Amino acid sequence: MSDSASTDIHQAKAKWEWLEPLWLQGGVDLAFNHAGGSSWPVLLDDVTVDEALVIDVSAVPALADPLARGDQFHLFGHVTGALVRTSALTVIERLEDASRIRFRCLYPEYLSTIHRRGTFRAPLRAEMGVITRLALSEEGPAVGVDLCNLSLGGCLLAMRLADAVALTSDQPIFSLALHFPNQQRLELKGYVRHIRTNDEWTRALVGCEFDDLPIDSERLLWFCVKEIEREGARRALSSEKPLEPSGLFLTPEGRRPSQPVSGGATEKPAALVGNAVARQLQRIADYLIAQSLQLQNGGTISPTLLSRHADTIVALGLQGREPLLYALGCLDAQPAPVQHALAVAIRAVDLARQQGLDNETLKAIAACAMVHDLGKASLPVDLLESRAALTEAQRALLPGHVHRISERVADCRWLSPDIAAQVIGQVNERLDGSGYPLGLHGGAIGDLGRMVAVVDVIDALTRASADRAAWPLVEAYRHVLGDATAFDNVWARRYVRLFGVTPVGSLVRYASGALAWVQRLDAQARPSQVHMVLNANSPRRRLDLVLAQRDLDQLGRLEGVAQPEVYGLSLANSASRSPRHP
Template identity: 35%
Template sequence: MTEIEFTPVNSVVELATYYEALSQPGVASIQLTTQGSDEHPVILLEQEEEDYLLFDLTAVRDLAPPLRRGVTFLLKGYTPGGLVRSNPIKMRELTTVEGRLFAYADWPTEINVQQRRASFRATLRMGMDVGVILRSSDNEQGEEVELQGDLKDLSATGCLAEFFAQDGVSKVLPNLETGIELYFPNGTRFEVKSVVKHIRTDNDRQVLAVGFEFDNISKVDERQLWDFVREIEREASRNAIEGDNNRQPSELFQVKNGDENKLGRRQGHAYATPMARRLARIAGYLDSQMVSLRQGQPVNSGQLSQHADRLLDMLDDSREETLFAVHCIHRESRWIRHGLAVAVRLVDLLSSTKVPRDVRKAVAACAMIHDIGKGLLPAEIWRATTLSTEVYEQMQTHVALIMDKLENCKWLSPVIQNNVIEQINERLNGSGYPSECRADKLGQLARAAAVVDAIDAMQRGRPDRKGLSTVSAWKFVEARPEEYDQVWVYKYQQHFGGIPIGTLVKFEHGQFAWVVGLDKQRRISHVRVAPHKSAPDDKLGDVVELSSLQDVGRIVDVIAPDY
């Protein structure tokens, strides 16, 4: 039989970490060094560094005689770092207390591990909250942004963390180098540079599990990390047995300063409306899909189909609430927010022409993803205030980038893909991209998509210009008949109204409000009073009839919100 190769561990901190792992219920066993001896399960109760280990041998009393005579034994067990065994050690004292047999052993000076020491990963149990704050440069704006998540496991060389998909993860991930801060319940902070090694998406839970490798760790930081790993094992072991009061709580997990909002991601984000929360789930999927695309993966056909259905269900449940919801999400990339808005409005516009559901579903899917190819391009393109001809041509490649990722989406009609993704940026006079198609090459769906796309895009600020109000954006496309099909421009205005849902209006006494309802003549009927000009949040007032707002005066302006 081939002898298993073990790697010796003799660092005090690392040894203590492995002993904490061996103290987990059902992990530790001892084997006498006499020939033919079997392994026997024991409970490792306590350790004192470089002094002793305390065992409970109540279940294996038959071992007491040879141990009292000085027979050595090996301590063994399967830990997160692999199979481990100690050097031969002796029991130095055995005692019985209230019917239980306890034994003290000399603290082993070495443990042999079947795997590399760096592979040891301490896993946090439920209820053990450690925050992970990820800092990186925003791909869109070039500003530092933060992403908050939950630590799941930790080793001396890296960690695994989970981030909520609705928090705009694509703004931060997967940058090759990023800064991480660990935040423990007692207020202890630890910052380290890291490299993203892998990303896994859990669409059901709406989280991304991200593996990080720590970069350029100093000896001091490495020891600190081993201390953290040991304390996580200590606390996990303490919590493993209900009612176990023999172990002192880890100091790291004692909340002291009350700053609990940094201990993990906050899935309970406040949204302006329940429908906005539903839309945020779809936005979370798209954001994680963008991250997957950056990793070289294709568009997930099943997930795209499922979320397109969800979008249609939202419109079926309440078109007005869904139309307003597109203004209420703001954590995600602008391309995702834009794609969702185009999808909602384009599908809603087509619903007035009795388009079948399967067609509307395909339109929704294509519209949702039509712009996320931009997230695969260099960030410098989206930060520039002016674009050279070379950079402008590079920007146009975002269309081909996303089209190349749709090979698995067999259910998507090629005609709809062509109209909504490939031709949404084309113009009647041939001034669009990527193929400079003219009017005779553009179908009705492509013409409608171009109008919806341009009106929403004009409302969103960019480094080279500020966003326009809903009314100004519509007037922008109305004034360019050479580029936009005026039949669809007119249909857009007739369908959504002159001041559509999602418009921010200002009253003569200075109060702001969001339009959330129109009457049959497409005139404002209901609003929600807003305390600010930023994206709608849970600070909004209740839905009220416009006619009941007597104290705010008449509407004097339609303005562009600050987002």
């Protein structure tokens, strides 16, 4: 594709739609055919459609003589990023006017519009009704995105932060499908060129570059770019003769889309409706994804945002630890690393609070735990997704993610360096020296480092990874309690006593077949309030019952924790149906 693209416009209505913005803005440039590239600013004073133009050259009186003798000239100007140039014109007559120098000229036979591929972007708005779907592979799902702008060479997409986590620079795009209201469809291929966040850190902005296209597809892309630009100009201008709407943005029945279209980048998960704590955790989850994208693209940790979200975690725990732990389960649609980061932060703060630590220390623990794994985005994908035991060469790369985050949080002046060194630097250390990044032994690992190591490994083991299925919680407990050479036994026992074998937010099964989400625990860490959602003996009948201690006996003996996916259940969906939360 050339660096610029030019289109000649002959149709009368289309010519007027490009001329009108020039007339409204008034100023254009005039150049003679023989002037060697020189041009002069003049005023496009009036337009009689399909008949004549009137130009005012009073600012450059020297133009009067060549115009009067019939020298050919062009007018040109810019309309929303495009250079618009008339065909060759000549003067019909000089108008009588004592104070101004004005000429009536021929109406242009055609107009040329020229765009530079590298600089021009046609911006879209939601009300244009363009539905955009992005697929990274032939087998993978297509996700809804918002098309921010379109050019001959590429585009800018806005998408949900959670959908952008898996993207990398130079990643191939299998399909970017644009569906216009008139049922025109344009499918493009290309590569991801950059990923960043918007100013509010609420959406990911993804720059894409297109592959070279066949000539027919290139022409269609160019047509769409021009129509998007013209539709934008039509809505921006106010005139007694408004531009006609582009047919590209009208339905086959000739109507505009009934409501603005979003590809999904701005949609909020319906499952969080009605749960105020879960909505606050959703905002922290969005921050963590955005912060990860910032780091991947050379950015830094935001001290202000990290401080704000750490304060939120501490405050939510003070308001009620069980609603906070329950809300954690409502984030099951978030990327696994984000779920892990929040779970470690919330449970570590909860565990530390039980030992009487002050709020400033709890805030620092929350902040460090939230970001402790963000440096893993810099590790090779094959290392993170390896299904086999890591090689020595791969293991040698692991300490890099700890050093990366440790360096970044050093810019957070409010954060205690000692707490950061323990929570971030020692979370992967083991008492027997088998951990990383420094292979510390026993007494060299601080008390907070020992605590967060227990919290981190229990949560990690109970989540599926590339090389194994999720462990049952009881098995994870046995692992840390039974390996006192690697994990601090005091903190392991404190953890089990506090959260129990049926923790808040887990799905439990009773002898009657009842399946319920645990909302509260009693002093012995046994369920004292549950939200019953299903009876396994009647799986087609969904239930919505919140039962307290005195009602639990009717459910029969507690059999233990059940796997939600086996029954097609999700805590987020269950919580959204019921307004009653712990």
